[in-house]
């Protein structure tokens with residue numbers, strides 16, 4: 106391949122010089138990919154491949170127009186590729202190309218609205234804080250460092266930020282356990298950046314250079330965290346996206362202050378995406394009333410990273426309450442905010458040198474939003490007394506005003522989007538520029554009046570003065586008068602009805618105009634660069650103001666949703682008690698006539714076993730509780746009549762995980778690894794939601810695992826837990842474990858018709874109604890009838906068991922509620938003997954055998970029933 110010459114040859118030699126997966130090389134107005142890269146890109150993005158011949162061979166070639174590169178890059182990076190970009194530049198003898206940046210998931214500079222996207226590095230050290238992590242969001246310049254006590258903690262931090270790209274440090278790369286977990290749980294590209302950049306001394310030096318020694322020393326994080334930060338800086342510089350300049354501030358992040366909410370739970374609660382993978386109907390989409398993209402990002406961030414600090418949450422609540430109670434001012438605030446542009450992005454464009462005059466005008470306009478906001482807030486005594494006033498006062502208002510004035514004094518009212526053509530500045534900004542413009546105007550005026558003067562002075566008729574590319578400025582005289590022109594006229598062209606002339610004076614003026622225009626273009630460009638630099642210098646201020654506007658926007662959004670949906674302010678405290686009166690599910694209530702429900706959890710009653718018929722609302726009830734706690738820890742009001750919420754340190758959920766089947770792991774495996782994660786990570790301050798644990802395996806195994814997990818959560822972890830189950834055996838747990846209580850979602854059955862009441866009541870459910878749902882779902886009648894028989898028999902057996910006797914037809918093993926164990930058959934000789942073949946209706950038998958390959962003669966009734974339940978589940982899907 107490297108035999109190739111010309112641009113193909115150039116492509117391959119550039120490609121060899123980079124470790125990126127793909128190279129996009131500028132060729133005129135296109136970025137081209139050649140060879141295998143062209144094929145890859147065409148496979149991934151459906152680009153047309155043509156052939157380019159070079160040195161007698163032909164090479165696949167695919168190209169994208171210059172202006173379209175960013176979306177293509179984004180799509181490639183999302184698919185996990187690192188793409189090098191080579192730009193073409195002019196040289197004295199033609200042009201040359203060089204790689205200007207390598208785009209990776211964490212460093213792709215978003216030019217469109219996007220969520221914060223973090224680039225993370227994890228470093229394993231030794232000593233008291235053995236792990237260190239750094240997170241950088243290249244779009245807003247946010248840089249955070251943190252220590253982690255162990256691998257679990259490190260993973261929790263990664264969940265929290267959900268980075269798009271992770272750089273594991275040298276030790277972490279050989280730590281198969283941690284690396285495996287990162288691969289499995291964090292949906293990020295892994296990049297093995299050069300080992301030396303993680304070296305503690307070098308890394309610490311890099312970080313100090315970037316952020317200043319004093320700031321870094323104040324961070325008080327361990328060496329590994331600084332190594333991680335240094336490696337990120339080094340990596341960002343190497344990939345050459347130029348974002349380093351926008352990294353102006355570094356902060357230590359203290360994980361303890363955030364609620365742990367792993368990626369699984371974010372998905373299960375449909376916080377920003379629904380189970381189907383889109384945002385429609387997510388919690389965020391439902392409650393989002395923000396006016397600006399930065400406000401939207403902020404609200405999303407709050408939902409993804411709820412807080413644990415009571416004082417932080419109470420401050421947010423206070424602002425929300427004040428805003429909710431002042432609809433008119435809130436409207437005004439939202440109106441003002443709608444004028445704001447995304448300052449974090451504009452700051453980043455200014456530091457990259459890619460901001461144009463309109464961008465600076467947007468900066469100017471957005472800085473003007475701040476005093477308007479302050480004024481609106483001051484106009485209402487309650488708002489003025491709320492923390493909102495302090496939020497608006499946080500940025501350096503004076504500096505913001507000065508910068509705004511600088512821009513207002515400089516920029517033209519409607520500057521063009523190009524920065525080299527002039528027209529960017531207003532009169533009075535620069536003396537030299539004014540002089541140039543004045544002189545330019547004078548000369549133009551001289552030219553505009555020239556025709557009249559010539560007519561008058563020389564008695565000519567039909568005279569015009571104009572300019573074109575070839576002739577420059579000229580005096581055009583009609584044919585009839587052309588012979589009478591004065592001597593100093595020099596003819597330059599003869600046309601059919603006229604002649605064109607120039608004069609020395611006209612030529613002088615023309616040269617002057619060109620000189621003036623060129624100088625004006627240069628001068629304006631220089632002035633513009635200075636102005637842009639002035640804005641870039643204030644990047645931190647712009648980020649501050651941007652953050653303030655985003656925060657006010659997010660708070661106003663929470664207030665709007667609360668006011669429009671009758672949400673209430675929850676009473677927050679550090680204790681154990683969680684009491685929600687008449688709670689609703691924030692998303693479901695939007696589309697359904699919702700039946701509100703209560704929940705009460707406290708020290709004595711910390712674990713609810715939730716039973717109820719299929720489709721009765723168990724999952725909705727549990728998710729509703731989780732969403733309400735989550736919203737409360739965002740600082741939001743909640744959908745309830747009243748709520749008292751003891752703050753939690755983490756929300757953990759385990760619900761059906763069918764979508765992961767596609768990734769090659771069995772449902773049961775996924776279920777168990779999620780369960781294991783919860784049992785390891787949850788604490789007594791956590792909220793745990795378990796929906797149907799143990800269903801993915803044989804009934805006995807399932808019940809046993811669910812039983813043991815409950816005991817462990819109850820006795821060891823002591824987390825607040827809601828556990829929905831179809832295993833009625835588990836309702837017996839309440840008898841043995843003091844903090845376990847049963848609740849059920851009620852249904853009404855009359856004459857075989859089941860009505861779902863959606864009301865949660867104390868106590869276990871008496872029946873599952875699963876067979877009723879199977880019937881509704883269209884399971885063949887013989888199977889439904891037979892399940893009823895089997896169920897009936899099981900109930901009888903249970904009743905006899907309870908009385909200490911043996912059933913006429915014992916099952917192979919019996920679950921003993923008091924011991925939580927399975928026992929062998931009640932009568933020694935009865936085990937395994939089953940009703941004879943004839944008693945099973947032949948149609949049912951056929952279905953059982955054909956669909957499931959079950960030997961109906963030897964399968965215990967419990968398992969037959971569970972098969973029927975599995976069918977229901979499948980049919981429902």
Ligand SMILES: Nc1ncnc2c1ncn2[C@@H]1O[C@H](COP(=O)(O)OP(=O)(O)OP(=O)(O)O)[C@@H](O)[C@H]1O
Pocket residue numbers: 693697698699700701702717718719720721722723724725726863
């Ligand atoms: N309180 C409620 N008010 C109104 N509708 C509700 C309520 N709770 C649940 N629903 C609706 O009932 C349907 C079933 O709810 P859900 O999925 O929670 O049932 P489930 O008991 O978990 O079912 P399964 O056991 O089959 O998984 C959903 O469409 C939901 O929107």
